[in-house]
Amino acid sequence: MRARANGIDVEYEVLGSAAGRPLLLIMGLGTQLIHWDDELCGLFVARGFRVIRFDNRDVGRSTIFDDRGTPNVLGAMAAAVQRQPVDAPYTLSDMAADAAGLLDALDIRAAHVVGASMGGMIAQTLALEHPTRVLTLTSIMSTTGARDLPPAEANAMAALMTPPGRDRESAVARAVQVFRTIGSPGFPFDEARVRDRAGRAFDRGFHPQGVARQLVAIVASGSRRERLRALRVPTLVIHGTNDPLVPLAGGVDTADAIPRAMRLFIEGMGHDLPRAVWPQIVGAVTALADEHPG
Numbered sequence: 001m002r003a004r005a006n007g008i009d010v011e012y013e014v015l016g017s018a019a020g021r022p023l024l025l026i027m028g029l030g031t032q033l034i035h036w037d038d039e040l041c042g043l044f045v046a047r048g049f050r051v052i053r054f055d056n057r058d059v060g061r062s063t064i065f066d067d068r069g070t071p072n073v074l075g076a077m078a079a080a081v082q083r084q085p086v087d088a089p090y091t092l093s094d095m096a097a098d099a100a101g102l103l104d105a106l107d108i109r110a111a112h113v114v115g116a117s118m119g120g121m122i123a124q125t126l127a128l129e130h131p132t133r134v135l136t137l138t139s140i141m142s143t144t145g146a147r148d149l150p151p152a153e154a155n156a157m158a159a160l161m162t163p164p165g166r167d168r169e170s171a172v173a174r175a176v177q178v179f180r181t182i183g184s185p186g187f188p189f190d191e192a193r194v195r196d197r198a199g200r201a202f203d204r205g206f207h208p209q210g211v212a213r214q215l216v217a218i219v220a221s222g223s224r225r226e227r228l229r230a231l232r233v234p235t236l237v238i239h240g241t242n243d244p245l246v247p248l249a250g251g252v253d254t255a256d257a258i259p260r261a262m263r264l265f266i267e268g269m270g271h272d273l274p275r276a277v278w279p280q281i282v283g284a285v286t287a288l289a290d291e292h293p294g
Contacts (some may be wrong), residue, residue, distance in 0.1 A: 029215060145225070
């Protein structure tokens with residue numbers, strides 16, 4: 001399904017009963033709505049949620065911004081380090097406005113919001129800039145964006161920056177390489193699941209330039225740490241203790257910044273959502289929503 005939101009087309013899916021509690025799931029850099037696994041979504045539905053998952057702008061079947069060109073990612077990073085302005089096609093604020101616009105299109109006043117990685121950054125921005133739309137906030141494997149936090153491990157950043165494949169086979173192979181590198185050392189690596197998801201993502205829409213624009217949006221948006229100190233949305237921070245891409249310090253900083261934020265740090269989890277941790281995550285999100293139904 002597709003909705004007009006914030007002036008763009010947003011591809012989305014709704015799972016569960018119309019009477020369920022709205023749960024908006026926001027995925028990360030270069031990933032699509034299908035990266036919220038069907039079975040994981042099913043666990044949320046079983047807990048009484050009406051699950052909304054969608055493609056962020058510049059991925060999958062939502063509006064692609066190729067007309068805005070391919071930014072210089074390394075140049076943007078260098079400018080940010082030097083505290084210089086970063087020229088970006090759009091920012092996380094625009095992406096948060098997309099999410100708010102989708103809620104408008106679905107006639108949802110407010111939702112429980114869960115974001116992973118860049119999706120966590122968008123979810124935080126949504127809570128900061130559209131606080132009445134967020135009943136509860138769950139930020140998974142994400143960060144405040146503060147410049148003084150530890151960077152990604154070199155091998156994780158190298159995997160992320162590996163050029164995309166030009167065909168389905170090479171795109172799938174790259175996904176396997178990336179998730180082997182950034183995934184969870186404390187849990188089995190499900191290569192079959194990664195391959196299947198990567199193939200379906202390629203078939204839905206392959207837009208590698210969009211990943212560069214999203215990455216520059218993150219860089220250009222800077223730190224949310226100080227603004228998060230004033231946030232009054234009930235919050236849960238989930239992070240893996242073995243995350244090589246967004247180190248645990250990013251999750252700690254997020255939880256420290258947001259008043260009364262709850263935290264769930266999972267031993268052995270990296271920068272992915274292994275199947276074994278789904279019940280733990282669903283249980284924690286549900287408990288937060290039960291406590292703050294809105």
